[in-house]
Amino acid sequence: MIVCVCNNISDREIRQAADSGLATMSALRDDLGVGTCCGKCKSCAKTVLRKHLNESADRAPAMQAKSIAFQRSVQAA
Numbered sequence: 001m002i003v004c005v006c007n008n009i010s011d012r013e014i015r016q017a018a019d020s021g022l023a024t025m026s027a028l029r030d031d032l033g034v035g036t037c038c039g040k041c042k043s044c045a046k047t048v049l050r051k052h053l054n055e056s057a058d059r060a061p062a063m064q065a066k067s068i069a070f071q072r073s074v075q076a077a
């Protein structure tokens with residue numbers, strides 16, 4: 001879905017930007033241009049960003065455990 005109509009920025013692009021390390025609205029604004037025209041998208045963009053960062057944080061322990069298990073299996077082989 002398009003979040004920022006003025007700059008044609010989708011929720012997917014915001015999530016990808018978050019995955020690449022952008023974790024604040026000012027970073028999104030500087031990198032993607034989100035919210036730099038009319039500003040009506042700021043609330044939605046912030047919601048998408050926060051939700052994705054929270055979901056990523058929730059997944060991190062599980063991914064870390066899988067990574068450790070994989071490293072141990074490689075070392076044992």
Ligand code: FES
Pocket residue numbers: 003004005006007034035036037038039040041042
């Ligand atoms: S919709 Fe994002 S700046 Fe206008």
